[in-house]
Amino acid sequence: MNLKASRDPHFYCYFCVDQEGLLANLFWRDSKCLVDYNNFGDILIMDSTCKTNIYGKPLVVFVGVNNHRATVPFGCALLVDETEETYKWVLSTFIDSMGGNKPISVITDQDDAMRNAVVELIPDARYRLCGWHISKNVIGKIHHVNVQRDFMHLIYSGLSVTEWESYWNYVVAMAGLHDNPWVIGMYNKRERWAEAFFKEDFFAGVRSTQRCEQMHRNMKTGLGKYMRLYEVLPRLDKTMNRIRERVLFDDFVSVNASPVIGDHMSLLQEQLEKKFTHDIFLLLQDQIRFESRFIVDDEFHFPDLGSSVVTLTQYGKTA
Structure with a gap:
């Protein structure tokens, strides 16, 4: 020393x-x-x-x-x-x-x-x-696989507090866990482990x-x-x-490093690449790619009905 x-x-x-x-x-x-x-x-x-x-x-x-x-x-x-x-x-x-x-x-x-x-x-x-320790306890205390999966959802899902409470009541009722001491104890300290109660708090993605x-x-x-x-x-x-x-x-x-910029929202990706570290940029880029799955193509082509092909663009406009 x-x-x-x-x-x-x-x-x-x-x-x-x-x-x-x-x-x-x-x-x-x-x-x-x-x-x-x-x-x-x-x-x-x-x-x-x-x-x-x-x-x-x-x-x-x-x-x-x-x-x-x-x-x-x-x-x-x-x-x-x-x-x-x-x-x-x-x-x-x-x-x-x-x-x-x-x-x-x-x-x-x-x-x-x-x-x-x-x-x-x-x-x-x-x-x-720690969410990982909570998960281990779920596996040790709850022996039905489907109920385990429901509890994992309660730990990590991004539900609102109201949705979380409803889902908890549903899971407990369906599994008959009203009188389970461990379940009662976990509910009493739910604000310390359920993701739904941490939406307004900064944890840098650490759970x-x-x-x-x-x-x-x-x-x-x-x-x-x-x-x-x-x-x-x-x-x-x-x-x-x-x-x-x-x-x-x-x-x-x-x-x-110069990361590969994708076609979707490329201008935004270029700006993010300049402002964030390489690892954070890749995390944001994954979210952009995920978001792109919900983008509808500009044009939809209906199958040939015999006389003509009807082509529609976004927002219901005809071509």
């Missing part, structure tokens, strides 16, 4: 010890994390899943989404446990390290301790549960903590459960650098 701090003047590291003087919690982020958070910190995704060290400490990662729709790390922490007080400590430390700037939207898994910490420390942020899961997987390739602390931290640093190298490649492609 001292070597890292000597090379990076904006490096931030904070820790606390237990009653025996042993390391309890440790949080760190470098200057690049600070820059990325200042640019892309509207959305914060946090997760704690893997214990990849000899001390059995949970590893917490804070990540976001950049202008290429790619994952950017904001910081990491090793915790003594996964209690609400510990999550409050690490979340408050994270916010302090970012100059007090708070995100406008937060995504976590269904851990109540983590949720309570977010709600207390960032009360103004829009809070969302799960899968980006954290992906980062954990990347870390596991270089970490072992018998590693000591002085071995873990350099490996995490290398993992973050690999992620950042991908961002550099995305930047290079955006500057130097």
